Amino acid sequence: MGQTKAGAIKVNANKLGISVEEYNQKVESGLKNCFRCKQWLSLDLFRSDKSRYDEKNPSCTKCRNAYCRSRHKSIPKELRKPLGPPPSPCRDGDKRQARARVNHRIKAGKLPHPNSLACVDCNHFGSDKRHEYDHYKGYAGIHHLEVECVCTSCHGKREKQRHDSQQATE
Known part of the structure; x- marks a missing residue:
């Protein structure tokens, strides 16, 4: 059923636990459901993603930034490579x-x-x-x-x- 646009809308509405009419109403009023925080937010709070049907990222910028920060592992100063070319041998x-x-x-x-x-x-x-x-x-x-x-x-x-x-x- 998710192979058509209508089927995708029906699947998304079921996942959120709302009717298809209620889902369409929210989308038409310029809202989008965030994949991570599960809240309906304005479309301008989502980054663009041309590969998606609505050209918007599935998670809002706040959630996306938090997710990326949580996955980032900084390299300790001792293990970082020095900038520039290696020094010539003594x-x-x-x-x-x-x-x-x-x-x-x-x-x-x-x-x-x-x-x-x-x-x-x-x-x-x-x-x-x-x-x-x-x-x-x-x-x-x-x-x-x-x-x-x-x-x-x-x-x-x-x-x-x-x-x-x-x-x-x-």
Whole structure:
């Protein structure tokens, strides 16, 4: 019986527990029964769906939104893929790459700006000296992001000590 329009109307009216005349009256007055909340609502509360006989979605927008929200599963932050291309592999001894990686982390907010931290060696904190990150373990690929915040004078002392110890071993 549901193969014709009249049969479909009869089936829908029976499902709702009302007569065919009452069903037709509500449809003619611009109402539609929501599939989910089972209420008669105005047609403008339904999204369009060109595949349906009345070109309207069977559930109202409020019910449809609630249903879609209930089915949505957000991905935890830890499991989300990072935006952009994957980083290039770490190259041992590449100072430029190591510095670029640290600068990128600062810009992304994953590392604090060095001027906002105290010097690890002399505990200096303030704007009268510039602070920078020191690759204290060297520029090996696995140590690119292992840095300490030092002021420029302490960084110079560290560099001199490294240079002197390197000269002594040669």
